[in-house]
Amino acid sequence: MIDNLLSKISSFLVREFEKAKATNKLGREWVGKEGLICMETSALLTIFLMLFCPVIWATVISLVCVFGKSVIDKSRGSEYESHDLICSMVGVVFGAILGAAHAAVVLL
Numbered sequence: 001m002i003d004n005l006l007s008k009i010s011s012f013l014v015r016e017f018e019k020a021k022a023t024n025k026l027g028r029e030w031v032g033k034e035g036l037i038c039m040e041t042s043a044l045l046t047i048f049l050m051l052f053c054p055v056i057w058a059t060v061i062s063l064v065c066v067f068g069k070s071v072i073d074k075s076r077g078s079e080y081e082s083h084d085l086i087c088s089m090v091g092v093v094f095g096a097i098l099g100a101a102h103a104a105v106v107l108l
Helices: 002-049 055-075 081-107
Strands: none
Touching: 002 055, 002 081, 055 081
16 A cells, blocks of 8 residues: 555656656747846846836836837847747846845845
8 A cells, every 4th residue: 555655656756857847948948048148138237227226116117128128129120029028027027036135135
């Protein structure tokens, strides 16, 4: 009985681990180098703006810049603007989180 239970648990964990590996691979392929560059640039922009204004304003200004960049790129004929926009918005969120955490650590 215990062997049967351990076998079921083991097969379940192996199956779920394989699903997680496949999902991780698909995610890395979807984001790619271009997406990572968009995330990094947006996060750095947000953190830089936090030097001069509060977190919420830095986030709003960064989002306006990201949307403006997407509109300009779309008007120039870029095909992957939805991908870049999603990656840039994720970068803004990461930048806001990292900047706010850094400010909290410095202030406390």
